[in-house]
Amino acid sequence: MDTSERILELIELCRRAYDKGFVSGSGGNISLKDGGDMLITPTGRNLGVLAERDIVRMRLSRKRNVTGRDKGAAVIGSGVPSQEWRMHLRCYERADVVCVVHVHSPHASAVSCLDIDPDCGMPVYTPGYSVRVGRLPVVPYFRPGSAELASAVGDLIAGGATAPGRNSVLLANHGLLCVGAGIEQAMNIAEEIEENARLFLLLGDRGRPLSETQQAELAGKY
Numbered sequence: 061m062d063t064s065e066r067i068l069e070l071i072e073l074c075r076r077a078y079d080k081g082f083v084s085g086s087g088g089n090i091s092l093k094d095g096g097d098m099l100i101t102p103t104g105r106n107l108g109v110l111a112e113r114d115i116v117r118m119r120l121s122r123k124r125n126v127t128g129r130d131k132g133a134a135v136i137g138s139g140v141p142s143q144e145w146r147m148h149l150r151c152y153e154r155a156d157v158v159c160v161v162h163v164h165s166p167h168a169s170a171v172s173c174l175d176i177d178p179d180c181g182m183p184v185y186t187p188g189y190s191v192r193v194g195r196l197p198v199v200p201y202f203r204p205g206s207a208e209l210a211s212a213v214g215d216l217i218a219g220g221a222t223a224p225g226r227n228s229v230l231l232a233n234h235g236l237l238c239v240g241a242g243i244e245q246a247m248n249i250a251e252e253i254e255e256n257a258r259l260f261l262l263l264g265d266r267g268r269p270l271s272e273t274q275q276a277e278l279a280g281k282y
């Protein structure tokens with residue numbers, strides 16, 4: 061797939077996120093890996109109306125390219141990337157990540173404002189959610205666009221010696237972020253999180269989550 065096809069795919073994904081009500085105003089940002097670069101949505105724009113010329117290209121390798129300018133750091137060509145570009149760059153430090161979706165979908169955002177378990181933001185209600193998401197860690201609140209938020213998200217996505225990398229996180233009082241080896245995979249995760257959040261809010265304390273055993277049985281089944 062060449063670059064212009066990737067840009068069109070990214071624009072199509074942005075429209076899908078907008079049509080689903082996952083973003084409003086100029087909220088949310090999505091990026092796609094393109095060789096040694098990432099293609100990312102611009103700052104201050106509605107994701108439902110983007111054109112090819114609006115997409116911003118940034119180098120994934122920051123060591124060689126950061127110029128010291130803040131918003132323009134590592135940008136190739138013109139345009140100003142989403143203020144949350146640092147968070148996206150950090151996610152691509154994991155080699156298998158091809159797409160990063162960050163949206164403020166209403167139910168997941170509502171859950172992110174509850175007093176929830178930081179290790180697992182929601183009970184697991186459905187098989188699809190169990191397989192694609194499972195335990196959803198919660199990143200404490202940091203100012204959107206801050207280096208602190210990028211660092212906290214990047215650490216959870218990357219994982220470490222004691223904890224495997226995660227494909228999705230909830231951002232406290234903010235929204236959700238997920239990564240995938242492709243556009244479809246990343247968007248499916250976002251949809252599963254939003255749907256499980258909707259069920260969680262509908263059910264309140266009446267829900268019956270899947271047990272650990274039921275979840276273990278599902279591993280690798282999707």
Ligand SMILES: [Zn+2]
Pocket residue numbers: 087088089144162163164204234235
């Ligand atoms: Zn955001």
